[in-house]
Amino acid sequence: xxxxxxxxxxxxxxxxxxxxxxxxxxxxxxxxxxxxxxxxxxxxxxxxxxxxxxxxxxxxxxxxxxxxxxxxxxxxxxxxxxxxxxxxxxxxxxxxxxxxxxxxxxxxxxxxxxxxxxxxxxxxxxxxxxxxxxxxxxxxxxxxxxxxxxxxxxxxxxxxxxxxxxxxxxxxxxxxxxxxxxxxxxxxxxxxxxxxxxxxxxxxxxxxxxxxxxxxxxxxxxxxxxxxxxxxxxxxxxxxxxxxxxxxxxxxxxxxxxxxxxxxxxxxxxxxxxxxxxxxxxxxxxxxxxxxxxxxxxxxxxxxxxxxxxxxxxxxxxxxxxxxxxxxxxxxxxxxxxxxxxxxxxxxxxxxxxxxxxxxxxxxxxxxxxxxxxxxxxxxxxxxxxxxxxxxxxxxxxxxxxxxxxxxxxxxxxxxxxxxxxxxxxxxxxxxxxxxxxxxxxxxxxxxxxxxxxxxxxx
Amino acid sequence: xxxxxxxxxxxxxxxxxxxxxxxxxxxxxxxxxxxxxxxxxxxxxxxxxxxxxxxxxxxxxxxxxxxxxxxxxxxxxxxxxxxxxxxxxxxxxxxxxxxxxxxxxxxxxxxxxxxxxxxxxxxxxxxxxxxxxxxxxxxxxxxxxxxxxxxxxxxxxxxxxxxxxxxxxxxxxxxxxxxxxxxxxxxxxxxxxxxxxxxxxxxxxxxxxxxxxxxxxxxxxxxxxxxxxxxxxxxxxxxxxxxxxxxxxxxxxxxxxxxxxxxxxxxxxxxxxxxxxxxxxxxxxxxxxxxxxxxxxxxxxxxxxxxxxxxxxxxxxxxxxxxxxxxxxxxxxxxxxxxxxxxxxxxxxxxxxxxxxxxxxxxxxxxxxxxxxxxxxxxxxxxxxxxxxxxxxxxxxxxxxxxxxxxxxxxxxxxxxxxxxxxxxxxxxxxxxxxxxxxxxxxxxxxxxxxxxxxxxxxxxxxxxxxxxxxxxxxxxxxxx
Numbered sequence: 001x002x003x004x005x006x007x008x009x010x011x012x013x014x015x016x017x018x019x020x021x022x023x024x025x026x027x028x029x030x031x032x033x034x035x036x037x038x039x040x041x042x043x044x045x046x047x048x049x050x051x052x053x054x055x056x057x058x059x060x061x062x063x064x065x066x067x068x069x070x071x072x073x074x075x076x077x078x079x080x081x082x083x084x085x086x087x088x089x090x091x092x093x094x095x096x097x098x099x100x101x102x103x104x105x106x107x108x109x110x111x112x113x114x115x116x117x118x119x120x121x122x123x124x125x126x127x128x129x130x131x132x133x134x135x136x137x138x139x140x141x142x143x144x145x146x147x148x149x150x151x152x153x154x155x156x157x158x159x160x161x162x163x164x165x166x167x168x169x170x171x172x173x174x175x176x177x178x179x180x181x182x183x184x185x186x187x188x189x190x191x192x193x194x195x196x197x198x199x200x201x202x203x204x205x206x207x208x209x210x211x212x213x214x215x216x217x218x219x220x221x222x223x224x225x226x227x228x229x230x231x232x233x234x235x236x237x238x239x240x241x242x243x244x245x246x247x248x249x250x251x252x253x254x255x256x257x258x259x260x261x262x263x264x265x266x267x268x269x270x271x272x273x274x275x276x277x278x279x280x281x282x283x284x285x286x287x288x289x290x291x292x293x294x295x296x297x298x299x300x301x302x303x304x305x306x307x308x309x310x311x312x313x314x315x316x317x318x319x320x321x322x323x324x325x326x327x328x329x330x331x332x333x334x335x336x337x338x339x340x341x342x343x344x345x346x347x348x349x350x351x352x353x354x355x356x357x358x359x360x361x362x363x364x365x366x367x368x369x370x371x372x373x374x375x376x377x378x379x380x381x382x383x384x385x386x387x388x389x390x391x392x393x394x395x396x397x398x399x400x401x402x403x404x405x406x407x408x409x410x411x412x413x414x415x416x417x418x419x420x421x422x423x424x425x426x427x428x429x430x431x432x433x434x435x436x437x438x439x440x441x442x443x444x445x446x447x448x449x450x451x452x453x454x455x456x457x458x459x
Numbered sequence: 460x461x462x463x464x465x466x467x468x469x470x471x472x473x474x475x476x477x478x479x480x481x482x483x484x485x486x487x488x489x490x491x492x493x494x495x496x497x498x499x500x501x502x503x504x505x506x507x508x509x510x511x512x513x514x515x516x517x518x519x520x521x522x523x524x525x526x527x528x529x530x531x532x533x534x535x536x537x538x539x540x541x542x543x544x545x546x547x548x549x550x551x552x553x554x555x556x557x558x559x560x561x562x563x564x565x566x567x568x569x570x571x572x573x574x575x576x577x578x579x580x581x582x583x584x585x586x587x588x589x590x591x592x593x594x595x596x597x598x599x600x601x602x603x604x605x606x607x608x609x610x611x612x613x614x615x616x617x618x619x620x621x622x623x624x625x626x627x628x629x630x631x632x633x634x635x636x637x638x639x640x641x642x643x644x645x646x647x648x649x650x651x652x653x654x655x656x657x658x659x660x661x662x663x664x665x666x667x668x669x670x671x672x673x674x675x676x677x678x679x680x681x682x683x684x685x686x687x688x689x690x691x692x693x694x695x696x697x698x699x700x701x702x703x704x705x706x707x708x709x710x711x712x713x714x715x716x717x718x719x720x721x722x723x724x725x726x727x728x729x730x731x732x733x734x735x736x737x738x739x740x741x742x743x744x745x746x747x748x749x750x751x752x753x754x755x756x757x758x759x760x761x762x763x764x765x766x767x768x769x770x771x772x773x774x775x776x777x778x779x780x781x782x783x784x785x786x787x788x789x790x791x792x793x794x795x796x797x798x799x800x801x802x803x804x805x806x807x808x809x810x811x812x813x814x815x816x817x818x819x820x821x822x823x824x825x826x827x828x829x830x831x832x833x834x835x836x837x838x839x840x841x842x843x844x845x846x847x848x849x850x851x852x853x854x855x856x857x858x859x860x861x862x863x864x865x866x867x868x869x870x871x872x873x874x875x876x877x878x879x880x881x882x883x884x885x886x887x888x889x890x891x892x893x894x895x896x897x898x899x900x901x902x903x904x905x906x907x908x909x910x911x912x913x914x915x916x917x918x919x920x921x922x923x924x925x926x927x928x929x930x931x932x933x934x935x936x937x938x939x940x
Contacts, residue, residue, distance in 0.1 A: 006601075019905065022755075091655065099801060100698075100805065101697070101698060101801075101802070101803040102692060102697075102802050102803050102804075102832075103697060103799040103802070111789065114752065146642070146647075156615075156619065157642070159647065159805040160615060160619050161652060169894055173890040173893075173894075174890065175888075175890050175891050175894045176887070176888075176891055177891070179866075179868050179886065180801065180866055180868070181800065181801055181831075181832060181866070181867050181868050181871070182799075182831050182832065182869060183607055183616065183828070183831040183832070183833045183868075183872060184613070184798055184799055184868040184869040184870070185605045185616075185654050185868075185871065185872060185873075185874055185875070186868050186869050186870050186871050186875055186879070186882075186883065186887075187649060187875070187886070187887060187888055187891070187892075187895055187913070187914070188651065188654070188655060188895050188898060189605070189618060189651055189653065189654050189655075190651075190894075190895075191652030192618065192647045192648075192651045192653075193645060193646065193647065193648075193651040193898075195650075196642075196645075196647055197646055201646075212702070213699075213700035213701075213702070214697075214700075216700070223875035237560075239671070242585070242673075242741070244739060244740060244742050245673075256577065278726055292740070292742070292743050293743070293746055294743065295742040295745075295746065296740060296742045296743050296746075298742075299740060299742050344640045344641070344642050344643045344644060345640050346561045346563075346638075346639045346640050347561045347562060348559065348560050348561050349640065376641045377640050377641060378641070378642070394733070397724070410638040410639055410640060411640060412640070412643045412644040412645075413644075414644050425713045429644050429645065430644060431644075431660075432643045432644040433623070433635055433636075433637060433638040433640075433643050434635065434636045434643055434645050434648050434649065435634035435635055435636060435648070436636055436645065437634070438628075438634055438636075438648055438901075438902070439645055439646045439648065441901040441902070442646060442648070442651075442898060442901050444901070445897045445898055445900060445901035446894060447897065457645075458644065458645045458646070459645075459646065
């Protein structure tokens with residue numbers, strides 16, 4: 001879009017949302033970049049109707065829109081073809097309706113997840129969901145990116161407790177699916193379609209959830225093993241036991257180096273262990289989090305026996321899980337050239353995928369560090385650059401293809417973060433077991449002009 | 460039906476797998492709901508290739524196709540017009556794999572729900588969604604309707620347990636959505652497909668999660684003198700911090716009806732009972748059973764019993780799960796609703812149902828998933844009495860109106876189908892429905908697959924400006940659900 005056209009669009013946007021809500025505001029243009037592409041105009045609507053008016057304007061002018069929440073996951077996905085209007089949701093930041101007695105809540109998309117949790121906590125309730133960047137991630141962004149954390153093990157993702165959704169489609173209409181009751185099969189399950197659509201189908205303006213009573217107490221059991229095989233064997237033992245932990249994470253030997261508070265970026269950007277040691281001990285860890293009374297926790301101790309190396313509770317436990325959730329960002333804060341991939345695996349695919357990582361990373365001059373859900377196959381695989389020289393774009397491309405090539409059939413793995421220059425050299429999304437033709441058909445059906453997030457998602 | 464279509468169907472599946480004589484078709488003119496219509500032909504595919512061939516033929520000849528599982532659906536989803544081919548999935552009934560290590564079962568659509576649990580039990584697993592019709596209903600139908608059941612309170616409904624699907628699209632194309640992994644890159648077309656009521660494609664294979672059997676189960680029967688006290692208990696349990704595996708309610712009339720049928724020890728003089736199940740590690744179950752009993756007693760339960768043996772527990776559940784059948788012994792005709800309300804509105808809604816019952820002088824029995832706020836009022840009527848028939852329709856509509864007014868939904872697990880299509884514009888705007896139609900058209904552009912189900916055509920929506928047209932209700936005798 002030319003500068004003159006951008007000015008004219010900004011004028012029209014101001015007519016919709018008011019003068020003070022157009023423009024980058026507290027951000028510098030580079031902070032608003034999406035994989036190197038700067039939005040021509042930025043707008044902050046305050047209601048679903050204003051979002052709809054913005055979308056109508058974009059549709060009439062054939063402009064490309066990118067929605068933005070807390071900017072915590074904007075670098076995920078491909079390089080956008082262009083961004084004419086960045087639609088920020090931060091003014092949609094209220095709780096629409098909260099019925100503690102019914103255990104349901106309706107939240108506008110720009111609300112920060114941390115604020116949702118504190119409201120729920122007043123009634124001893126919560127959303128059993130953990131997200132990195134808790135302080136800035138918004139509900140809309142989390143739904144759009146289908147982010148998951150360690151609690152996925154027992155509770156699933158947001159998709160599993162999203163009971164209603166409101167969004168604005170490409171023709172500028174406000175549309176809803178579901179409702180405010182916990183069981184509902186009236187109409188198509190638009191919640192599932194929108195969850196994880198990465199802003200490519202619509203702009204999410206509101207989402208409703210069923211919420212849960214908070215656990216009274218939890219305890220974390222850290223178990224160390226000398227090999228991946230032993231850790232996996234232990235996981236199988238848990239499956240066969242009566243234990244029902246709420247989290248079950250596996251951590252590779254290098255992962256604990258990134259379980260700490262944010263540290264300054266490495267310069268030069270290459271792998272340096274926290275403590276100077278000749279070799280990182282080959283310790284694999286399984287972290288189990290249990291919820292329940294003293295009797296339940298005592299049972300865990302009894303069943304786990306000598307496998308437990310350390311127990312965590314209270315503030316130390318909270319801190320551990322916050323670090324686990326924030327792992328990938330800690331890696332990225334330390335190493336600007338690191339790459340992070342998310343995997344989608346079967347249970348038995350976890351070990352082969354870790355083997356694939358352990359092989360592919362060093363071959364391409366990366367150190368592998370991985371943690372993730374040992375029983376749901378959602379691993380966060382970090383590739384930390386090993387040499388002093390920054391890796392070349394082809395090194396990333398080769399590493400991604402080597403890793404994917406060794407994944408078991410039916411798996412998929414997307415590159416969540418890597419230097420933007422490298423993204424031109426491979427497909428960040430990769431293959432998926434789900435029919436891609438049908439994904440495109442769905443996209444065409446509700447965004448025929450492809451105005452939402454063009455070039456960033458699979459569709 | 461055009462004889463050349465019948466001939467071509469026979470070519471695809473073999474002549475014995477196509478029915479077209481009126482006396483054969485009679486069996487397929489109804490499901491568990493209230494609508495009736497005789498299909499043009501019934502065809503029994505045995506393979507995905509058969510289904511694909513049939514869909515290609517249908518698509519070329521623009522012949523409507525209606526898939527059917529076991530026909531236990533309650534919203535008319537499997538009712539086919541005389542121009543339509545009914546695709547009966549009964550011969551695709553194989554469990555293809557029990558993959559214990561990955562906690563998955565791979566099944567054909569015609570596999571009966573309970574058979575999946577039975578096949579997995581020896582490995583210590585089961586398939587969690589348990590519709591009351593689980594001895595008969597099939598996984599394909601469960602996927603189409605996003606079926607629930609008593610134990611979905613804690614475990615979630617069908618969509619939370621399906622990770623992969625093989626689907627034949629209306630043009631005959633065979634596609635895969637998801638797989639054995641819990642999720643995958645890209646749009647969640649697996650989750651989106653579940654609950655699409657046969658309007659997007661035909662499921663030919665489903666990959667479902669297997670859940671570990673709990674170590675301990677406690678089943679409590681809380682007995683009340685009044686419905687109101689039981690309803691208030693539901694609210695109190697929900698807020699107590701314990702999530703039971705199941706929380707079911709039967710009112711006094713239903714209790715007597717069920718007890719006469721199964722002799723499970725339900726008290727004949729109760730005003731209402733709650734059937735509550737707690738599952739998990741034995742320590743947790745013991746504590747929760749105590750906590751829940753205390754809540755019940757505090758909320759004026761006159762007694763809380765606990766099933767002492769597995770046999771006692773099974774009998775209590777048999778009573779609950781065959782409740783609709785038990786009603787069939789008392790009344791030749793009844794009309795079941797499937798409304799949902801926020802849980803705090805359970806007491807007010809039951810009071811409203813009582814008022815509606817008195818207004819029309821019709822018995823309305825209540826047996827439902829109280830913990831989810833998913834009501835199943837059963838309106839009893841004599842089909843020989845035209846006034847009663849008319850009143851039962853009106854009473855049903857008033858109950859639906861009440862659910863909508865309380866911020867609820869018109870269906871929690873039975874689906875919209877034919878029966879509730881007219882209510883959709885009350886929950887959704889024209890813009891909402893338009894998006895649903897566009898999405899359906901992406902899969903099913905000519906609407907040959909399960910036409911006229913679930914979503915009213917927009918032209919029709921626009922006509923609904925005044926009161927709703929009455930739902931088409933015809934009597935049907937007791938089909939257990």
